[in-house]
Amino acid sequence: MTLNEGCAEARSTADAVARRSYGKLVAFLAAHTHDVDAAEDALAESFTAALADWPQKGCPDNPEAWLLTVARRKFLDAVRGQRREAGSDAIDGIAEGLSAAWTEREFPDKRLGLLFACAHPSIDPGIRAPLMLQAVLGLDAARIASAFLISPATMGQRLVRAKQKIRQAGIPLRIPEPEELRERLRAVLDAIYAAFSEGWIDASGTDVARRDLAEEAIYLCKLVTELLPGEPDAMGLLALMLFAESRHRARRDADGEFVPMGQQRTEEWNAAMIQEAEALLRNASSLHMLGRYQLEAAIQSAHTARRMTGRANWSEVVELYDALMAFSPSPVVALNRALAIAEKDGPVAGLAGLEEVAADPRLGEYQPWWAARAELLARTGNIEAARHAYDVAIGLERDEPVRRFLDRRRAALRG
Amino acid sequence: MQYLFALYQDESAWPKMTKQEQEQGVAAYAAYTEALKTAGVLKGSNRLQPSASATTLRTTNGKAQILDGPFADSKEQLAGYYLIEAADLDAALAWAGRCPGAHHGVVEVRAVWEMSSNNK
Numbered sequence: 001m002t003l004n005e006g007c008a009e010a011r012s013t014a015d016a017v018a019r020r021s022y023g024k025l026v027a028f029l030a031a032h033t034h035d036v037d038a039a040e041d042a043l044a045e046s047f048t049a050a051l052a053d054w055p056q057k058g059c060p061d062n063p064e065a066w067l068l069t070v071a072r073r074k075f076l077d078a079v080r081g082q083r084r085e086a087g088s089d090a091i092d093g094i095a096e097g098l099s100a101a102w103t104e105r106e107f108p109d110k111r112l113g114l115l116f117a118c119a120h121p122s123i124d125p126g127i128r129a130p131l132m133l134q135a136v137l138g139l140d141a142a143r144i145a146s147a148f149l150i151s152p153a154t155m156g157q158r159l160v161r162a163k164q165k166i167r168q169a170g171i172p173l174r175i176p177e178p179e180e181l182r183e184r185l186r187a188v189l190d191a192i193y194a195a196f197s198e199g200w201i202d203a204s205g206t207d208v209a210r211r212d213l214a215e216e217a218i219y220l221c222k223l224v225t226e227l228l229p230g231e232p233d234a235m236g237l238l239a240l241m242l243f244a245e246s247r248h249r250a251r252r253d254a255d256g257e258f259v260p261m262g263q264q265r266t267e268e269w270n271a272a273m274i275q276e277a278e279a280l281l282r283n284a285s286s287l288h289m290l291g292r293y294q295l296e297a298a299i300q301s302a303h304t305a306r307r308m309t310g311r312a313n314w315s316e317v318v319e320l321y322d323a324l325m326a327f328s329p330s331p332v333v334a335l336n337r338a339l340a341i342a343e344k345d346g347p348v349a350g351l352a353g354l355e356e357v358a359a360d361p362r363l364g365e366y367q368p369w370w371a372a373r374a375e376l377l378a379r380t381g382n383i384e385a386a387r388h389a390y391d392v393a394i395g396l397e398r399d400e401p402v403r404r405f406l407d408r409r410r411a412a413l414r415g
Numbered sequence: 416m417q418y419l420f421a422l423y424q425d426e427s428a429w430p431k432m433t434k435q436e437q438e439q440g441v442a443a444y445a446a447y448t449e450a451l452k453t454a455g456v457l458k459g460s461n462r463l464q465p466s467a468s469a470t471t472l473r474t475t476n477g478k479a480q481i482l483d484g485p486f487a488d489s490k491e492q493l494a495g496y497y498l499i500e501a502a503d504l505d506a507a508l509a510w511a512g513r514c515p516g517a518h519h520g521v522v523e524v525r526a527v528w529e530m531s532s533n534n535k
Binding site for chain 1: 416418501502503504505506507508524525526
């Protein structure tokens with residue numbers, strides 16, 4: 001084997017390990033010290049060492065263990081350096097904790113603890129999703145920043161501050177006590193969903209950073225359902241995201257134009273994902289503990305079934321929205337509920353539903369609210385008001401194909 | 416790790432309380448302190464005199480400036496503190512949640528800067 005081939009092999013092995021084990025290695029190293037930053041630094045150094053060493057000596061049998069050994073040494077060196085004046089007891093304790101499991105060539109998966117630390121109530125909710133993406137998946141600040149439409153420097157600073165907080169405040173990297181688990185899990189799921197939603201916005205998938213984010217969020221949620229089985233709302237969220245992701249390709253036609261769900265070609269939907277989502281939802285509901293994400297997934301399931309079978313059951317959808325409003329009321333839920341009511345009882349009833357939440361200042365800048373209003377006004381024949389509502393919706397949209405779609409709807413108004 | 420609970424509350428409420436209410440308040444703190452002691456986590460605790468008794472000092476260009484009153488004027492004032500030992504923030508927050516101060520004011524939970532730790 002030439003050195004070049006060795007390099008290529010070493011790199012692809014390192015990439016594969018990084019993808020699979022990054023968060024596991026970070027979580028394991030940081031578990032005792034709360035020091036995510038130092039764990040990431042040590043890991044980065046050990047990856048660099050791997051790329052120098054593996055092409056020469058060949059890839060090790062157990063690359064993960066190799067990386068951990070090097071990272072562990074670098075990590076302990078760093079901790080020793082920082083705690084010069086400390087008694088050696090603390091460091092010995094950390095060293096012992098890191099090596100006890102290592103001797104088994106296998107180490108415990110503490111990623112769930114790391115996820116809970118990232119979504120701790122004392123961490124600013126806005127940085128939880130980026131923090132998870134970085135600490136558990138190893139995404140760099142620049143990539144996360146572009147997905148969240150924040151400057152890389154600002155994102156970098158906010159991530160550093162959040163990691164500092166974990167270390168200085170002593171935020172634990174572990175699964176919370178049973179009495180707190182549900183509430184804390186909700187924060188983890190909310191952050192995962194926030195990451196997914198950021199990825200979802202880029203429907204055409206031209207922005208690689210954002211497209212990947214939806215996949216990464218699904219990966220994180222799968223991780224939660226594997227490491228913490230039997231949590232119905234984690235399954236619910238995974239089902240919800242799979243339903244949405246199953247339609248990913250169908251959201252754009254061959255010319256890259258936006259296609260609303262009602263006109264999508266259902267044969268372009270990913271049947272395997274839909275099946276997986278349905279199975280998750282069934283499993284979740286068999287546990288008899290309803291939650292927000294299960295309800296949202298159930299609504300998606302109803303929409304999917306309607307398009308596949310041609311049978312609409314709007315009463316059921318409205319009922320699901322009623323239940324969702326009871327669980328987690330929000331103007332967005334109210335908006336979608338109003339649209340379901342419009343299908344069931346006509347556009348006037350739907351408009352009345354929209355008016356109920358019109359006072360919420362957040363909706364003034366929310367494109368879907370204006371687009372929904374325009375659509376329903378058009379159906380009642382109030383063309384002038386519909387035209388104005390389309391104008392506002394178009395002015396608020398940042399996605400080009402969606403804007404063109406709204407333009408076409410507006411142009412089609414007669415009156 | 417050690418954590419400081421800084422108890423902030425509206426001190427103007429205290430003089431308005433009846434004697435019985437004041438006694439109940441003191442008893443609640445005494446019980447809480449006893450619980451911390453029994454658990455072996457209490458490192459220190461004190462109630463402070465009203466903030467009007469505070470004097471603030473700052474040395475500028477080698478000259479001490481002394482001002483009457485607390486550093487920050489706010490609706491709630493620093494009224495006392497607990498210093499406890501806890502494994503991590505969650506354990507500290509569990510104790511803070513039991514503190515009577517959390518029910519009629521705010522408890523700020525801060526980790527103590529350990530000289531030996533890696534405070535970058």
